[in-house]
Amino acid sequence: MTNFSFQFSYRVGVADINYGGHVANSAVLNFFQDARIAYLENLGPYSEIDLGGCGIIMPEAHVFYRQEMFLGDQLNIGVRSTHLKRSSWLMEYHIERAGELTAEGETPLVCFNYETRKPCRIPSEFRRSLTVFEGLPL
Template structure:
């Protein structure tokens, strides 16, 4: 998958299907979450609840664009990459393909969040460096700001 340094395979399960006979909206957001968790683990010892310095991540919104239906049993590939990088947030872009066909794509902004203090924080420097290294970005000149 071009321009994605992380790709995760996924097989559509029966629980992902809605009454319309195709993958549900909720399932696609779950695909994004599963891929995001795997992406963070690939960066280093990170998770949605721990990106260092007492910070986790919180997602204020999500966007999904569907290009085609997805069905039970299909093999998909879910790509994740950092799309935007700011001081206290970054945005992940997702791409779901069936073979070489684009079936869905989307974004989720993620904000560094101190769950004890219940407030946003700056991205920890070590996390930001790991992200830049994984994505082969210059941390002094990252892609656009959030």
């Protein structure tokens, strides 16, 4: 998996499977979230609710399903951040099983102050960690 700065391993469990016998659409968004949480933890003491002064909200999500995934599949989920702006950035995901693409997607993320219930700027220390890790301009 090239051009993905972070990789997360996940084994498909029974709760991820729908009545069709394959991974449910909603489960893929959960895969993205698990990988996103691990990515943020990898950058430092960060989480979805604390980037060092604010959290994040996700105004939309895009998922592109390429192949079915099944119970017990070992998945490798690549995560990267791009399009860094003043208060938001884009997180991209790439899911593979044994080197074959099964799904990909992206989620815009907006920094959000949960006390004021308003968007806010990306905290400077988090921005620095993100740009260094991804090799993005500050």
